[in-house]
Structure formats: C-alpha cells, structure tokens
Amino acid sequence: MISLVRKCVKEMNAYVPGEQPSDPAVVKLNTNENPYPPSPAVMRALKGIAPDMLRRYPDPDCKDLRAAIAKLHGCKAEQVFVGNGSDEILALASRAFVEDDGLLAYFDPSYSLYPVLARIRDVKTFAVGLNNDFSWPARPWRLPAKTGLFYMTNPNAPTGMLYPKKDVLSFCRKFRRVVIIDEAYADFARENDMDLALKLKNTLVLRTLSKAYSLAGLRVGYAVGPKELIAALFKVKDSYNVDRAAQCLALAAINDQAHMRANARRVKATRERLANALRNMDFEAPPSETNFIWARPGRLTAKSLFLKLRRKNILVRYFGAGLTREYLRISIGTDDQINRLLKTISEITD
C-alpha cells in the first residue's frame, strides 16, 4: 500500500521544543526567555493596532522594519531579511542553499533543531564534533564536497561559549559555501560577528527578538548579509510570512535599543552571580556569553538534579545524549527566581 506521507517525513522524529507549562507556579528556566518585560514602546504599539491593520494583509516585504534593522547595523535594507522567528530563516536557508543531493553541516553539540531541518529537507548531515571541553575544533572547514550550508551558533547553545572571531572568520573564508552564524544570544556576549556578514559573500548573521528583546511570543527574527543570499531567502518564503502586529511591535522594539541593553545588563549581572554560586557548590560552569548557564553538577548527576528540580516546580533543560548528558542548561531568570533555584539546589545536594 502506498503511503500518503512522504517517506522521510514518515521516518523522522519532530523537533521537541522545551516545555511550555501554563502553570504560573512553575519557575521556568528551560527555554532561555528573558525574565523582564519588553520595551514599553512595544506595549504602546500594541495598543495602537487598529481593526483596519488586522483586516488588511501585512507588508509582504517588511519594508519599515527592514529599514530600521538596516539602520541599526549600518547596511542597506536589501541586506536584511525578516522571518517568522529565526527558526523560519534557518528552515528557509535549508531550502535556498542546499541541493537535494547536498549536505547540511553544523557543530556537535549545537542547536538540536539543525538535524531535524536536514531530515525535513531529506538531505544528509555532517556534524563536526567540538573538542571535549566544547571549544573550537581543529580544521572544521574540512567538509564533504556537497555541503551547501553550515549552521554555526555563536555564542553556541547549549554551551553558552563564544568562538573566537579569528576562527570564525577563517572558517567562513575557507568553507566556500553558505555559512549562517546564528547569533540568537549575541546581545549577551562580549562581541559578535555582524561585521563578517557585512563583508563576506557567503555569510549570513541571524538575530532574534526572542531573547534580548523579550519577544519570544511574537516570532520575529532577522538575517543580515549579502543581498544575493537575502534575495534567495525572499524567493522561498511564504508571501506574508510576518504578520502585521509582529512587524509593528518589532519595529517599536528595535527602535528602543536602550531598553534592550538595560535588560541585557541585568541578565548578565544575574548570570555572573549564578555562575559563581554554582561553582561554589561544586558545579563546573564555563564562562557564559548568553542568557543561560551550562553547568555540570559535581555532587549528583545532571539527570538526577534535573528531575529533582522538576519535582520542586523548577524547570531547567536537560539534553540526555552524548557529551551533553552531564550538563544542565539553566536560563537566567529574575534574581528572585535564581535565589529560589540556588536555595533548592542547596537543599537537594546538601
């Protein structure tokens, strides 16, 4: 009997996002949301949405929003693409830059969505293993000839570590196909690679409004890079991929950099405090350049601690495979949430 569903889809497992519990009692430190509210300008923009704006189709080209993003990064609007979250842009890139007999490559461990995107495209993958301490490996640009696209998360998730810019630059120069540097966490890092997207022919940088701008609910991400690659993304996107409310609220958020930066500063201060407190409780925690901490407990297993925290209504993220099974990824919450986490860990491990 013929299957109605495409073979590769039938055989694949879907990506499993972090839990989104509706119980407000849960301390939710599992999906790297920002604990602070978005800019008041975003809420004002929301109140200003008139029925007529909902009734009519949105601008398919996101012109106003792209102009604001271009101004922010000192480039032209034709170098900017806006997506329904940066996840959409990652998926579009797999369709725009990889042939049916091509490969998709990425570091391991990294964002666990990448292999799922390859399975949906029904193309092979090539995972470049990081060193055991999750640092940049030797000669990662040695990839199979048909590799069309490399997804590089920088700072990396789930490790929170930043790759040195000279290594990233040399990768982009030596790998001749498209590189996407997914900078979801760049606003929490010491430096970023936006300059590479503005000078190299093969490099796109992705940003999201989900983390530093506190707008995960809105689904807005963007890519910056060479206009030829941006034009290819436009060709394969859905006509009206970003709704009108999202365009309007994202514009307000982008135009309030001060609010975003102030929130990022608060998150970074809490992050340093959490990292130090965890190290004092025998965790190993590499320096984080993101809004989460990647931590290996010293007194019990990561899995056991994950489950015990869960029972106490504190959700963190546990990836139970390969090198990552010894670690927990803990999103930076408010100071109160982090105090509760630390107190609970201390009770569990003492």
Next chain:
Amino acid sequence: MISLVRKCVKEMNAYVPGEQPSDPAVVKLNTNENPYPPSPAVMRALKGIAPDMLRRYPDPDCKDLRAAIAKLHGCKAEQVFVGNGSDEILALASRAFVEDDGLLAYFDPSYSLYPVLARIRDVKTFAVGLNNDFSWPARPWRLPAKTGLFYMTNPNAPTGMLYPKKDVLSFCRKFRRVVIIDEAYADFARENDMDLALKLKNTLVLRTLSKAYSLAGLRVGYAVGPKELIAALFKVKDSYNVDRAAQCLALAAINDQAHMRANARRVKATRERLANALRNMDFEAPPSETNFIWARPGRLTAKSLFLKLRRKNILVRYFGAGLTREYLRISIGTDDQINRLLKTISEITD
C-alpha cells in the same frame, strides 16, 4: 564558479502577491480582503495581551485554538492543524506529501501560488485545464503516477466558481493520494466540502481567517482532516509557527461566529449588486461564491480597464496570462467603494 544559491531557486521567479499600497486614498479591491472590521471580541483580546504573553514562547501546539476549531467543525483537536496563514499550510503540504521525484497537481486557472510552491520543492507540476467556461473538466483524476498532492481551490480563485460536491467527492475517491481542498472562500459559498475532510483518508480542507473573519493582517489559517495527515504537517512545521498574539486573537474570532456570518452576509449582498450592475454594463460575470467577482468587460479589454482604474486610484487584480487575460478579479468592498467603482467604470466605458 559554484553558485551559493540552490539551482532551482536561482532559476525560479518568486510569487508576486497583490500590491499593498500604503496610500489610504486607494480603493483597494485587489487582494480579497474583507471591507468590514474583525469582531469586537478580537479587539478586546488584543487589549488584553500582557507583556508576559509577549515575553514567553507561544504554545507550539496551539492547543486552545485547535480545540475551538475542532468544536466548530465537530471533530477532534488531533484532526486540526493551525498555520501562519493557510499559505504556510500549502507549503508544508508540499514537503509532507510529495517525494523529491513526485509531482504537484492543480487546476488551471487556479491559485497562482501553486506552481511557485512546486518550484521551491523542485518537483514537476501537472496542471489540469478547466473547461473554457472554467467549469469542472472531464476525468481530472487521470494524473501522472507520481503525483503526491492535488491542490484544489473550492470555490475556485480567480473565477469565484464552486465545483459541485459530487465531482469533488468522486475526485477524492479516484485520486488515491493527498487532496487539499483550499476553502479560503467557503464562508461566502452556498456549501462546502468539510464533510469530505472528516470522512475520507486522503482529504484535507483548508480554511483561513484572512477573508470572512477580516484578519488578513494576522496570518492564521487551519487544516482539518485525517489525523495521520495532520501529524505529518506537525512534523515539518517550524516549532513555534503561530505567534501568541495570533493564537489569542484567532481564538476570539473563531468564538464569534455571529459576527463573521453577519459580515459575510453583507459582503454577499454587495457582491450580488455588483454582479448585476456589471452585467448591465455588458460585463460577463459568472455567479460568484466568494468575496470577489470574476468579470470580463464587454466594451474594452480587461488590461485596458485595469490600467484606467488604476489611474483613478482603484486597484483590482489582473492576471495577464492564458484564459485569465480577458478577466478582472474585483474584491467586494464596502457599498461606498463599490459605488465609486461602478461610477468610474461607467465614466471610463461610456
């Protein structure tokens, strides 16, 4: 030199949506938007969106919205999929139900997005020509063996005509692969094919909130059908494909059926008045079951009338190819807008 962009993407032309002018002076009758505002319940839901709802990721499964849609159609939530507009669902279906060496089929003329979706998937297309009067052709289920998916718009666009249910049913029974009945305009029609999606193993019905619910700006569409096909769509979607505001506002819209039906009645009344007035001015206009009129001018060419109306700040839609080049597609506006259209046509053609 190796191209960075996938060959099929390099060679394709993007879908061109109807113009979205920002000038409020333009009478916009080109993209089948609803001239009346969405339900007041939608605007109340909008005002109720708190910063915390934007800060956190949306429900990846759209559980509340799917439950409401399931209730509306008398099925289970597992038979419902929600997309970022029904355009997203059409694109997802091309990835879930068509193999790389498969074909995508549809009627010609029909929604001009379908061949673009096939080009993005890099699969062949098979267009089944309608009769010259745009009616249902003989034995349309005789399709190449590798056809994985048939897109059927019913009522059809751009013709506005409804296919008889017995023909649609017999098609779905004889074509053994997946059929998507795109019912964007069903709320303006005498009958619909939702019952087929609820009883056949291979048939999905698509609905949108863009037309009858006056929410084109929001990007919400849904599919109803067998749970195996719905599950395949879930596997290939982006994790958080429908943002939180869209889920929340769509739920309010779905729960106010009375408002939607009242608006649809007003649109249908204006539609009949416009059709009769056009026929009195020597247009040929088949009976419409949608929120637009498909009309062939008798006194000058469609293209010439399109351009003359445009100069008078009235936008209608003109598809300059094949059978459709003799027609204009005119969206139903408010009574005032339609009066202005009729007056302008009368001045142009007299």
